[in-house]
Amino acid sequence: AQTVTQSQPEMSVQEAETVTLSCTYDTSESDYYLFWYKQPPSRQMILVIRQEAYKQQNATENRFSVNFQKAAKSFSLKISDSQLGDAAMYFCAYHSGTYKYIFGTGTRLKVLA
Amino acid sequence: DSGVTQTPKHLITATGQRVTLRCSPRSGDLSVYWYQQSLDQGLQFLIQYYNGEERAKGNILERFSAQQFPDLHSELNLSSLELGDSALYFCASSGHLARDEQFFGPGTRLTVL
Numbered sequence: 001a002q003t004v005t006q007s008q009p010e011m012s013v014q015e016a017e018t019v020t021l022s023c024t025y026d027t028s029e030s031d032y033y034l035f036w037y038k039q040p041p042s043r044q045m046i047l048v049i050r051q052e053a054y055k056q057q058n059a060t061e062n063r064f065s066v067n068f069q070k071a072a073k074s075f076s077l078k079i080s081d082s083q084l085g086d087a088a089m090y091f092c093a094y095h096s097g098t099y100k101y102i103f104g105t106g107t108r109l110k111v112l113a
Numbered sequence: 114d115s116g117v118t119q120t121p122k123h124l125i126t127a128t129g130q131r132v133t134l135r136c137s138p139r140s141g142d143l144s145v146y147w148y149q150q151s152l153d154q155g156l157q158f159l160i161q162y163y164n165g166e167e168r169a170k171g172n173i174l175e176r177f178s179a180q181q182f183p184d185l186h187s188e189l190n191l192s193s194l195e196l197g198d199s200a201l202y203f204c205a206s207s208g209h210l211a212r213d214e215q216f217f218g219p220g221t222r223l224t225v226l
Contacts, residue, residue: 037215044219045203101158101215
């Protein structure tokens with residue numbers, strides 16, 4: 001069965017600095033997508049970035065980028081130039097289309113002014 | 114605005130009661146997912162429907178049930194409520210492809226007194 005693990009319950013970063021959130025997963029499938037979702041204090045879940053397993057190039061969305069290591073089954077999120085508005089809960093998720101979405105337990109990110 | 118609507122926003126009820134949470138997916142989305150999020154916890158997957166049929170089941174209690182109607186809206190029924198059922202209940206919808214992100218509703222906050 002597929003699993004998603006986020007081993008960092010909480011992280012802190014200084015404003016304008018860079019932080020990396022870790023995510024590992026386990027699957028026997030070859031075609032799947034990985035996602036990072038953000039949940040700010042408002043509790044609204046928002047997609048941050050997605051990565052297709054078949055694409056070797058790491059996805060990038062403005063200040064957000066991923067480090068996707070397929071062989072190691074690792075999918076980390078890098079946030080550059082951290083802003084106060086980045087403070088949120090971040091969830092890593094897996095989806096292959098053949099089964100349900102699988103979410104990690106989340107990492108709470110605090111941004112220090 | 115994600116395009117997913119959930120009603121009611123807040124619900125306060127007593128132990129032993131039964132409530133119904135309603136979700137309307139984004140236009141065109143056939144998949145509906147239900148999640149439970151207790152205070153400061155991760156997302157607990159409950160159940161998924163695709164075009165009216167149950168597709169996947171997570172850690173859903175027997176006291177809970179759901180259905181998706183022909184117009185694709187979905188309802189989550191919670192019965193014999195206990196204090197521990199107090200949580201934020203999210204509905205999300207998505208397309209049927211693996212690359213399709215989930216669009217989350219604003220959630221229904223259930224308080225059981």
